[in-house]
Amino acid sequence: MATELSSSLAIPRQSLTCAVAEKLREQIIRGEIPEGAQLRQDAIANQFQVSRIPVREALRQLDAEGLITIVPNRGAVVPALSPQDVEELFTIRALLEPEVLKLSIPELTEEDFENAESILRNYVNELRREQHVSAWGRLNWDFHSILYCRANRPHMMSIIRNVNAKGERYTRLQLYLTHGMKRANREHHEILELCRKREVSGACELLREHILYAGQSLKEVLQQRRTTAAAPPRSRNRNNSASV
Amino acid sequence: MATELSSSLAIPRQSLTCAVAEKLREQIIRGEIPEGAQLRQDAIANQFQVSRIPVREALRQLDAEGLITIVPNRGAVVPALSPQDVEELFTIRALLEPEVLKLSIPELTEEDFENAESILRNYVNELRREQHVSAWGRLNWDFHSILYCRANRPHMMSIIRNVNAKGERYTRLQLYLTHGMKRANREHHEILELCRKREVSGACELLREHILYAGQSLKEVLQQRRTTAAAPPRSRNRNNSASV
DNA sequence: GCGCCGTATATTGTATCCATAGAATGTGCC
DNA sequence: GGCACATTCTATGGATACAATATACGGCGC
Numbered sequence: 001m002a003t004e005l006s007s008s009l010a011i012p013r014q015s016l017t018c019a020v021a022e023k024l025r026e027q028i029i030r031g032e033i034p035e036g037a038q039l040r041q042d043a044i045a046n047q048f049q050v051s052r053i054p055v056r057e058a059l060r061q062l063d064a065e066g067l068i069t070i071v072p073n074r075g076a077v078v079p080a081l082s083p084q085d086v087e088e089l090f091t092i093r094a095l096l097e098p099e100v101l102k103l104s105i106p107e108l109t110e111e112d113f114e115n116a117e118s119i120l121r122n123y124v125n126e127l128r129r130e131q132h133v134s135a136w137g138r139l140n141w142d143f144h145s146i147l148y149c150r151a152n153r154p155h156m157m158s159i160i161r162n163v164n165a166k167g168e169r170y171t172r173l174q175l176y177l178t179h180g181m182k183r184a185n186r187e188h189h190e191i192l193e194l195c196r197k198r199e200v201s202g203a204c205e206l207l208r209e210h211i212l213y214a215g216q217s218l219k220e221v222l223q224q225r226r227t228t229a230a231a232p233p234r235s236r237n238r239n240n241s242a243s244v
Numbered sequence: 245m246a247t248e249l250s251s252s253l254a255i256p257r258q259s260l261t262c263a264v265a266e267k268l269r270e271q272i273i274r275g276e277i278p279e280g281a282q283l284r285q286d287a288i289a290n291q292f293q294v295s296r297i298p299v300r301e302a303l304r305q306l307d308a309e310g311l312i313t314i315v316p317n318r319g320a321v322v323p324a325l326s327p328q329d330v331e332e333l334f335t336i337r338a339l340l341e342p343e344v345l346k347l348s349i350p351e352l353t354e355e356d357f358e359n360a361e362s363i364l365r366n367y368v369n370e371l372r373r374e375q376h377v378s379a380w381g382r383l384n385w386d387f388h389s390i391l392y393c394r395a396n397r398p399h400m401m402s403i404i405r406n407v408n409a410k411g412e413r414y415t416r417l418q419l420y421l422t423h424g425m426k427r428a429n430r431e432h433h434e435i436l437e438l439c440r441k442r443e444v445s446g447a448c449e450l451l452r453e454h455i456l457y458a459g460q461s462l463k464e465v466l467q468q469r470r471t472t473a474a475a476p477p478r479s480r481n482r483n484n485s486a487s488v
Numbered sequence: 489g490c491g492c493c494g495t496a497t498a499t500t501g502t503a504t505c506c507a508t509a510g511a512a513t514g515t516g517c518c
Numbered sequence: 519g520g521c522a523c524a525t526t527c528t529a530t531g532g533a534t535a536c537a538a539t540a541t542a543c544g545g546c547g548c
Contacts, residue, residue, distance in 0.1 A: 015316050015531065017304065041499075051533045053297070056500090060261060060301045064308035066402065072259050073499060073540045088399050095343060096336075155332050155410075158310065159403055166399075259500065285530070295502050300531090317509045317530060 016050050021058035023048065028067055028078055029168045030134040035080040039068060066166055081170065083222040089167040090215025096160050097144065097211060098204035100151045105200050107150035116192050119143045120185065127181050136175050137168045143188055147195060174218035184214070260294055265302035267292065272311055272322055273412045274378040283312060283320040310410055325414065327466040333411040334459025340404050341455060342448035344392045349444050351394035360436050363387045364429065371425050380419050381412045387432055391439060418462035428458070 014022075024044070027033045039059060045052045063070045069079045081089075123139050126132050141164055148157060164171075175181050187210045194203035258266075268288070271277045288299045307314045313323045325333075367383050370376050385408050392401060408415075419425050431454045438447035 013316070017531085018316075052499095053300075053532060056297075057301055057304045061304045061308045064305045066399070072257070072262075074542095075499060085399065088397055092340075092400060092403070095339060099339060153332055155310070155329065155407070156336060159336070159407075163399070163403075261500085296530095297501065318511095319530065 016054035017057040017061070020044070020048055020050065020054050021061045024058060024062060025065075025067060025165065028062075029137065029165055031169050031172065032134075033078055035078050035169075037078050039076040039078070041075070065162055081166075083219045083226065086167060086170050086222060087215055087219045089163055090211055090218070092163050093160065093167075094208050094211040094215070096156060096163075097148065098208045100148045100153055100156050100160065101195075101207055102151075102200055102204050103153065104148050104151035105195050105198060105203060107152075108147070108195060109150075112146055112150065113192065113196055116143055116146045119146070120188055120192070123185055123188070127185065133172055133176055136181070137172045140171060140175075140184070141168065147191070170218055170222070171214065174214055174221060177221050180214065180217060184210070260298040261301040261305070264288070264292055264294065264298050265305045268302060268306060269309075269311060269409065272306075273381065273409055275413050275416065276378075277322055279322050279324040279413075281322050283322070285319070309406055325410075327463045327470070330411060330414050330466060331459055331463045333407055333414075334455055334462070336407050337404065337411075338452050338455040338459070340400060340407075341388065341392065342452045344395045344397055344400050344404065345439075345451055346395075346444055346448050347397065348392050348395035349439050349442055349447060351396075352391070352439060353394075356390055356394065357436065357440055360387055360390045363390070364432055364436070367425075367429055367432070371429065377416055377420055380425065381416045384415060384419070384428070385412065391435070414462055414466070415458065418458055418465060421465050424458065424461060428454070 024033070024039070033039070041052045041055050041059070044055045048055075059068065059070060059076045062068045063076065067078075068076045070076045119139055119142050123136070123143070126135050126139065141161075144164070145157070145161070148160070151157075175184060187206065191203055191206050191210065194206060268277070268283070277283070283303060285296045285299050285303070289296045292299070303312065303314060303320045306312045307320065311322075312320045314320045363383055363386050367380070367387070370379050370383065385405075388408070389401070389405070392404070395401075419428060431450065435447055435450050435454065438450060
């Protein structure tokens with residue numbers, strides 16, 4: 001779906017900066033680089049076998065995207081989002097995405113529906129093997145973005161993609177910790193069905209609720225986790241998944 | 245009002261990259277760097293008396309913000325926005341800004357109102373001397389952002405600021421070409437009055453119409469200009485401000 | 489124990505050099 | 519004369535070395 005390399009022509013072989021930014025973005029989204037982690041220019045340059053120039057440019061780019069925070073003279077870190085931050089991100093999604101869906105539904109093609117269904121099947125497959133948690137987030141985004149693509153609103157899509165990227169670490173958390181996968185899957189099927197029937201307002205409203213529910217339950221998870229984390233370190237060193 | 249050097253404390257003296265990005269951003273927004281203009285690294289580096297590295301990083305940053313477009317191996321250009329693009333930007337504003345205003349109104353203080361009024365007074369002053377067209381855009385944004393600031397929604401504010409920045413060149417055009425200043429000024433006063441009365445829904449609805457109207461009239465201006473521009477270059481070389 | 493100072497590390501910025509992609513230019517051929 | 523192709527030129531993309539600076543850390547004296 002996102003492999004536009006398939007076409008043999010038009011291969012403007014992206015710059016190293018873009019490649020590094022993409023790799024880092026993915027690592028951050030997938031949680032391989034945890035919250036609060038410092039991003040050392042030298043380490044990254046070594047890891048990708050490039051000089052520090054592309055790395056520095058990539059970091060500036062990710063900073064502008066809001067995925068990392070560059071504090072002057074102290075380097076870049078992956079910011080930890082507060083429950084309020086997360087709620088805000090989901091509120092933004094709940095505002096923008098139904099609007100785009102509304103514009104997109106009338107233009108969706110049968111091929112789009114099939115692609116979306118194919119993703120949902122993958123979703124179910126991945127649901128059984130929990131080790132691929134990071135794949136969930138990607139499939140989640142792929143599903144949503146397919147439904148939006150026909151709206152032909154590049155600026156909105158760019159914003160939505162960015163907001164999703166910022167929150168995707170947490171989306172995965174919500175899917176994982178609250179067993180939200182099944183509910184998400186059911187809602188995805190319902191939304192897709194409504195799109196097929198071209199029931200615009202119904203689909204948009206359900207999408208909105210779908211996003212708001214995820215945001216709300218995630219916020220609760222985060223607040224709970226925060227209070228337990230803030231509590232005195234009882235002997236219970238639970239099987240913590242902090243580094244995931 | 246942006247001279248935060250005044251405060252003796254908290255002077256994290258921004259990096260050169262940030263300074264260059266800020267200067268370029270301002271030049272682009274003010275239209276001093278026109279649409280389609282190439283941004284040469286060497287030229288910029290010379291202009292600001294810095295090496296190319298901070299310039300390159302600043303360009304990446306502006307690219308991520310969507311203010312410029314970097315084409316691999318061909319450098320950065322200021323993209324020309326189509327009427328559809330402009331309409332989309334204003335649609336986004338019309339969606340987000342009333343939402344933020346809704347959250348902000350209950351928290352607005354008397355001081356905020358006075359600041360907003362002060363800006364509106366400046367607005368009227370600048371209205372008389374048309375040479376300061378570039379100041380209009382800034383005052384416009386300042387007024388709007390003051391009304392939103394109490395919503396305490398950093399992510400939304402960041403998006404709104406960015407969308408405004410992308411469209412501000414055109415906002416100025418609208419204010420200038422359609423004599424929209426007077427109408428904008430009147431609507432601003434009305435919005436402010438409704439905020440004072442804490443009439444949330446009224447203020448938000450008026451704000452939404454205010455934005456949509458500006459977008460619509462601007463779109464018409466652009467379409468008209470496009471068709472006339474495509475027409476043979478009549479002798480009319482009006483007191484053009486194209487290079488401003 | 490507390491504060492001060494020096495060192496180590498990482499970022500920030502400069503200068504220089506090289507490779508290469510695009511564009512412009514020039515040349516030859518039909 | 520116009521078009522295809524080769525050459526040249528310019529600006530970007532990237533590497534490397536080096537200087538400057540700010541932060542963090544550790545030890546030292548009081």
